[in-house]
Amino acid sequence: xVTRRTFLTTAYLEGRAVPQLAVRQWEAxxxxxxxxxxxxxxxxxxxxxxxxxLRRPARDTAGLDRxxxxxxxxxxxxxxxxxxxxxxxxxxxxxxxGRLASRxxxxxxxxxxxxxxxxxxxxxxxxFTARGVVGDERTLLAACPDHYLIRNPExxxxxxxxxxxxxxxxxxxxxxxxxxxxxxxLPIAEDPAFGVRLAGxxxxxxxxRIGGVRHQLRDExxxxxxxxxxxxxxxxxxRWMVTExxxxxxxxxxxxxxxxxxxxxxxxxxxxx
Numbered sequence: 001x002v003t004r005r006t007f008l009t010t011a012y013l014e015g016r017a018v019p020q021l022a023v024r025q026w027e028a029x030x031x032x033x034x035x036x037x038x039x040x041x042x043x044x045x046x047x048x049x050x051x052x053x054l055r056r057p058a059r060d061t062a063g064l065d066r067x068x069x070x071x072x073x074x075x076x077x078x079x080x081x082x083x084x085x086x087x088x089x090x091x092x093x094x095x096x097x098g099r100l101a102s103r104x105x106x107x108x109x110x111x112x113x114x115x116x117x118x119x120x121x122x123x124x125x126x127x128f129t130a131r132g133v134v135g136d137e138r139t140l141l142a143a144c145p146d147h148y149l150i151r152n153p154e155x156x157x158x159x160x161x162x163x164x165x166x167x168x169x170x171x172x173x174x175x176x177x178x179x180x181x182x183x184x185x186l187p188i189a190e191d192p193a194f195g196v197r198l199a200g201x202x203x204x205x206x207x208x209r210i211g212g213v214r215h216q217l218r219d220e221x222x223x224x225x226x227x228x229x230x231x232x233x234x235x236x237x238x239r240w241m242v243t244e245x246x247x248x249x250x251x252x253x254x255x256x257x258x259x260x261x262x263x264x265x266x267x268x269x270x271x272x273x
Contacts, residue, residue, distance in 0.1 A: 009257050011250035012113040023254060024061040026247045027145060031067050032058045034145040034166075038074060041086050049074050068255075072142035083148055087164060090172040098174060098210040101234035107187040107211075108235040110168065110242045112249040114227045116257045119264055121196040121217035121225040127260045128198065129180075133158045143255035144248055148173060159200070168233070168245030176202040176210055188214035188230045210234065215253075229253060 011018045035053045042050070053067045075083060116124070131140050132152040140150040149164040159181040166173050180200040190197070194216035202211040212232040219225050229249045233242050 008117060008261055009254045010115045011254055012115070013246050013250065018250060020254075021061065023247070023250050024064055025059045027068070027251045028061050028064050029058045030145040030251075031064065031071055032056075035067075035071055038071075038078070038086075041082075042074070042078070046074055046077060049077075068142055068145070071145055072138055075141055075148065076138060080149060080151075083164070087148060087173045087175075091164075091175050094170075094172040094174040095204050097172075098176070098204050098234070099206075099208045101236045102208060102210045104234075104236060106235035107232040108237065108239070108242045109188055110231045110233060110245040110249065112229045112246040112253075114229065114250065114253040114257055115220065115224060116226075116261060117224040118261050119225060119257070121194075121219050121227070123264075124225060124227070124257060124260050125196050125198055125217060127263065128256060129158055132161055139256070139259050143259075144252040146248060147252070149175075153177070163202075167231075168241045168243075168248060169238075170241055174210075176204055178202045178213060183212070183214065186212045186214050187232050188212065190214070191216050191228065194218045194226075194228060227253060227257070 009020075011020075011023050031053060035050045039047055039050055039054060049070055052063065053070060056063060056067075078086075130136075132150070135151070137151060141147045144165070146166040147163075148166075149162065151162050152158060152160060153162045154160055159179060161178045161180065162175070163178060164173055164175045178200045180198060182201050183197075183199040186199060186201065188199075196217040197214065198217075199214040200212065201209050202213065204210045211234070213230065214232075215227055215229045217225055217227045231245060231249065233245070
């Protein structure tokens with residue numbers, strides 16, 4: 001289960017700490033949006049699983065930890081084939097649009113940061129990579145309501161990750177492959193102060209570069225670690241789509257760091273409000 005504890009992670013946007021409540025309110029709103037998208041295509045049995053989620057106010061965080069897990073469980077119960085059919089109309093539009101938007105080769109970068117009071121940079125990076133290797137779809141999906149599929153598509157290639165998600169402020173879901181072994185020429189500079197990196201180009205079907213990631217981590221002197229998160233989008237996209245993705249980053253990495261910390265035995269993980 002992916003839950004929060006308010007003293008474990010701190011998210012930063014534009015260098016300023018963001019209240020945990022603000023991140024949770026953003027997530028609660030996106031949980032509703034994702035739930036409504038799925039509800040239009042669910043059989044009655046699965047629709048009942050989302051009933052309470054769909055009835056609560058959009059930004060109400062009181063039941064968020066329960067709703068986060070419930071939404072991920074419904075996606076898993078739907079299965080990969082049904083999710084792909086559901087999102088096929090989105091991908092039919094977003095894939096060629098992504099190729100077109102990236103043709104000029106100019107990029108805009110969405111940035112956020114997350115700090116943890118426990119664990120290590122290398123430990124988190126290894127834990128994150130292992131989620132795909134062992135097929136831990138539940139943890140990968142539950143980290144953000146806009147995730148629909150995150151998986152390693154080729155056995156024996158842990159550096160390759162398939163993602164189907166709604167990025168930033170987009171309306172349509174997009175599909176891309178991130179190759180964490182292919183990071184030459186990324187339009188996000190390396191910071192020598194951060195020795196642990198998760199970086200790679202994101203490509204559409206057919207191999208066109210449509211973006212990239214460079215997440216850089218380091219241990220903090222007082223314990224714990226810091227993750228500087230950066231995603232490159234085509235610069236031709238509206239600026240608000242790029243800035244909105246900061247909240248997506250803050251949400252998913254706060255969840256993943258919390259899930260990683262739960263494996264360390266540093267104490268109970270509790271929900272914030």
